[in-house]
Amino acid sequence: xxxxxNEQDQAxxxxxxxxxxxxxxxxxxxxxxxKATVDDAVLDELEEVLVSSDIGVKTTVTIIRHIQExxxxxxxLNTKELHALIRDEIARLLHQRPRATAGNSFESTPHVxxxxxxxxVGKTTTVGKLAHRYRQAGCSVVIGAADTFRAAAIExxxxxxxxxxxxxxxxxxxxxxxxxxxxxxQSALARSTDVVIIDTxxxxxxxxxxxxxxxxxxxVIDRQLKGAPHEVLLVLDASxxxxxxxxxxxxxxxxxxxxxxxxxxxxxxxxxxxIGISNDLEIPVQYIGVGERVEDLQVFDAQRFVAALSI
Amino acid sequence: xxxNLTAKLEGAFKRLSGQGRINEVNIAQTMGEVRRALLxxxxxxxxxxxxxxxxxxxxxxxxxLRSVVPGQMLVxxxxxxxxxxxxxxxxxxxxSTRPPTVILVAGLQGSGKTTFCGxxxxxxxxxxxxxxxxxxxxxxxxxxxxxRTLAAEVDVPxxxxxxxxxxxxxxxxxxxxxxxxxARKNARDVVIIDTxxxxxxxxxxxxxxxxxxxxxxxxxxxxxxxxxxxxxxxNTAREFNNKLNFDGVVLTKLDGDARGGAALSIRSVVKxxxxxxxxxxxxxxxxxxxxxxxxxxxLGMGDVVSLVExxxxxxxxxxxxxLRKKIRKEQFNLQDMLDxxxxxxxxxxVAEMAKMLPQAGQLLGDAVxxxxxxxxxxxxxxxxxxxxxxxxxxQIINGSRRRRIARGAGLQxxxxxxxxxxxxxxxxxxxxxxxxxGRGRQMGMAQMMQLMQRQH
Numbered sequence: 001x002x003x004x005x006n007e008q009d010q011a012x013x014x015x016x017x018x019x020x021x022x023x024x025x026x027x028x029x030x031x032x033x034x035k036a037t038v039d040d041a042v043l044d045e046l047e048e049v050l051v052s053s054d055i056g057v058k059t060t061v062t063i064i065r066h067i068q069e070x071x072x073x074x075x076x077l078n079t080k081e082l083h084a085l086i087r088d089e090i091a092r093l094l095h096q097r098p099r100a101t102a103g104n105s106f107e108s109t110p111h112v113x114x115x116x117x118x119x120x121v122g123k124t125t126t127v128g129k130l131a132h133r134y135r136q137a138g139c140s141v142v143i144g145a146a147d148t149f150r151a152a153a154i155e156x157x158x159x160x161x162x163x164x165x166x167x168x169x170x171x172x173x174x175x176x177x178x179x180x181x182x183x184x185x186q187s188a189l190a191r192s193t194d195v196v197i198i199d200t201x202x203x204x205x206x207x208x209x210x211x212x213x214x215x216x217x218x219x220v221i222d223r224q225l226k227g228a229p230h231e232v233l234l235v236l237d238a239s240x241x242x243x244x245x246x247x248x249x250x251x252x253x254x255x256x257x258x259x260x261x262x263x264x265x266x267x268x269x270x271x272x273x274x275i276g277i278s279n280d281l282e283i284p285v286q287y288i289g290v291g292e293r294v295e296d297l298q299v300f301d302a303q304r305f306v307a308a309l310s311i
Numbered sequence: 312x313x314x315n316l317t318a319k320l321e322g323a324f325k326r327l328s329g330q331g332r333i334n335e336v337n338i339a340q341t342m343g344e345v346r347r348a349l350l351x352x353x354x355x356x357x358x359x360x361x362x363x364x365x366x367x368x369x370x371x372x373x374x375x376l377r378s379v380v381p382g383q384m385l386v387x388x389x390x391x392x393x394x395x396x397x398x399x400x401x402x403x404x405x406x407s408t409r410p411p412t413v414i415l416v417a418g419l420q421g422s423g424k425t426t427f428c429g430x431x432x433x434x435x436x437x438x439x440x441x442x443x444x445x446x447x448x449x450x451x452x453x454x455x456x457x458x459r460t461l462a463a464e465v466d467v468p469x470x471x472x473x474x475x476x477x478x479x480x481x482x483x484x485x486x487x488x489x490x491x492x493x494a495r496k497n498a499r500d501v502v503i504i505d506t507x508x509x510x511x512x513x514x515x516x517x518x519x520x521x522x523x524x525x526x527x528x529x530x531x532x533x534x535x536x537x538x539x540x541x542x543x544x545x546n547t548a549r550e551f552n553n554k555l556n557f558d559g560v561v562l563t564k565l566d567g568d569a570r571g572g573a574a575l576s577i578r579s580v581v582k583x584x585x586x587x588x589x590x591x592x593x594x595x596x597x598x599x600x601x602x603x604x605x606x607x608x609x610l611g612m613g614d615v616v617s618l619v620e621x622x623x624x625x626x627x628x629x630x631x632x633x634l635r636k637k638i639r640k641e642q643f644n645l646q647d648m649l650d651x652x653x654x655x656x657x658x659x660x661v662a663e664m665a666k667m668l669p670q671a672g673q674l675l676g677d678a679v680x681x682x683x684x685x686x687x688x689x690x691x692x693x694x695x696x697x698x699x700x701x702x703x704x705x706q707i708i709n710g711s712r713r714r715r716i717a718r719g720a721g722l723q724x725x726x727x728x729x730x731x732x733x734x735x736x737x738x739x740x741x742x743x744x745x746x747x748x749g750r751g752r753q754m755g756m757a758q759m760m761q762l763m764q765r766q767h
Contacts, residue, residue, distance in 0.1 A: 153457075
């Protein structure tokens with residue numbers, strides 16, 4: 001569905017990941033400079049490079065172990081080969097997870113998407129950009145403003161809906177979010193809208209009552225439309241550290257997350273988080289945000305990501 | 312998922328039992344694990360490395376106290392070092408001698424700046440000041456509305472700029488300077504400038520915030536950072552500091568379960584104090600930063616050494632001795648239990664206590680802790696509804712006395728029974744704990760604390 005803009009997307013992706021690329025592979029080049037073989041000192045520094053890119057301790061240890069095994073097997077590993085080896089490792093880690101499928105096409109309408117996450121990760125912005133994407137692809141879109149908690153969240157979404165050309169279903173600030181979700185799905189059913197995107201309030205995954213509220217929203221949607229929501233997207237800020245795993249686990253427990261959206265990947269060297277997350281979590285990365293423009297929310301493609309990371 | 316550092320330290324040092332000293336060989340192995348644990352808590356790699364090197368130097372040759380095992384000694388060294396690195400006592404806002412005091416709030420997108428501004432306004436108001444909020448986030452859709460809503464909640468005015476059509480005028484430095492002038496005119500003694508979130512690599516936006524600084528001349532610049540931030544926290548903080556030379560750091564979203572290693576990283580790289588900790592969605596949930604609490608959090612739960620230290624400080628040695636004597640003579644009564652519970656409360660509540668005790672921490676899910684905190688009031692009410700004689704000699708509390716106590720406390724008879732039942736088990740455990748020696752006694756104490764919580 002989103003195929004047409006492939007080349008543009010690739011260019012933006014490469015641009016957005018530039019810092020990650022130069023940081024990760026640039027450091028790698030520096031650390032092997034003047035050295036012929038991969039020894040313990042190189043591995044030690046490699047650990048630093050990987051951890052500093054937010055790849056995560058567990059994944060880093062895995063990668064290092066694989067390289068150590070290679071060294072042990074071949075008795076010798078040229079530093080020149082290290083580059084390729086690490087790229088292969090990253091590709092392997094990214095590919096072992098199921099590819100994101102939903103979002104590219106859907107069988108029935110309305111296709112309902114629930115967007116969840118902790119505070120400040122960019123949920124509302126993601127909803128706006130997603131709406132734009134589907135509108136560009138020729139779908140009719142209705143957005144549900146179920147973040148009834150944060151001050152001015154509804155106003156923010158109104159602006160996004162207007163920009164994207166989507167309709168918006170809202171109630172008053174402080175009203176029951178499940179009821180907003182209900183209204184949104186009702187409206188989509190009545191007007192046979194193609195895509196429903198429901199924004200929810202940011203909540204820390206440790207707040208039991210708020211997580212229960214989310215589960216209720218999901219139940220209400222399912223009751224009106226069997227099998228909905230078809231997608232539950234967990235939005236994660238790329239600058240997040242090791243807490244991502246906790247968040248994914250807790251949100252999955254309440255609402256069965258189907259895909260991840262990694263936002264704010266542009267600008268800084270934070271692309272490593274995707275590699276760590278792909279290794280640690282069972283949930284595929286669905287979209288990545290590589291810039292502030294509306295078009296900068298892209299469908300995640302592991303192959304392209306690796307390519308953009310190692311040009 | 313993440314092993315806690317304390318358990319790692321103690322595990323690594325188990326094999327050392329019988330050795331009275333931390334030496335070069337046995338510490339090298341452990342430091343690798345400590346470093347890994349710190350990384351898992353999101354401490355920056357380089358910070359973690361220099362930290363473990365320092366710990367190594369400190370620990371080498373340290374005589375291990377007879378009362379604690381080497382692992383615990385190391386925990387204590389690590390803990391002390393963490394507290395030191397995280398900074399001494401928390402520092403408040405530096406107020407200008409010529410009002411208004413101008414506070415500039417900056418940070419990345421989504422770090423919680425606007426919410427923090429609302430919280431800070433409330434905090435300052437409660438200190439008797441008259442704040443004014445300046446809406447200098449002129450870019451994010453509805454950011455001004457968000458600030459207005461928060462401001463209305465705490466009843467603080469907002470200064471914002473809009474054109475004739477009501478659209479926001481995108482000139483942040485102008486908003487800031489005009490807000491300061493407006494504050495001077497309207498006798499508001501503090502101006503809090505809420506700025507747009509920006510990436511530290513965005514040159515244009517960083518220039519804008521530098522311009523705001525130059526023109527509004529803040530006496531206090533606060534850098535707001537999400538406690539869940541990973542390895543990049545250091546780069547962000549460094550860049551913001553280079554541009555703004557900020558005065559302090561605000562840690563947000565501390566009510567989650569992130570270990571918050573970023574705090575340590577930022578502190579050690581930019582050498583600026585962490586001034587506030589934001590811990591919830593209510594506007595009242597803002598606290599001065601406590602390095603000791605943060606250190607415990609980074610370490611993970613189960614800091615038995617500091618628990619013992621704290622317990623000693625609070626109870627006082629004489630009192631502790633008196634209590635021990637009572638337990639030995641089986642004279643521990645309900646009044647003593649109430650005193651103990653109050654001590655626990657004073658030490659930061661049961662939840663805080665549970666965090667310091669490994670076994671208790673395991674038993675108590677985060678979810679039930681809130682309930683348990685509430686429970687203290689009940690137990691207190693029940694014991695306070697008893698006569699002095701009943702408190703001293705619980706065995707005389709019969710059916711009719713139970714009914715009277717329940718009525719007095721506004722609770723049910725079964726609640727009274729509950730308190731009496733846990734009192735008996737606590738007494739039993741205490742007695743057992745007294746018979747144990749050394750480490751065993753600490754474990755016994757831990758078990759006792761656990762029981763105290765259960766009866767909540």
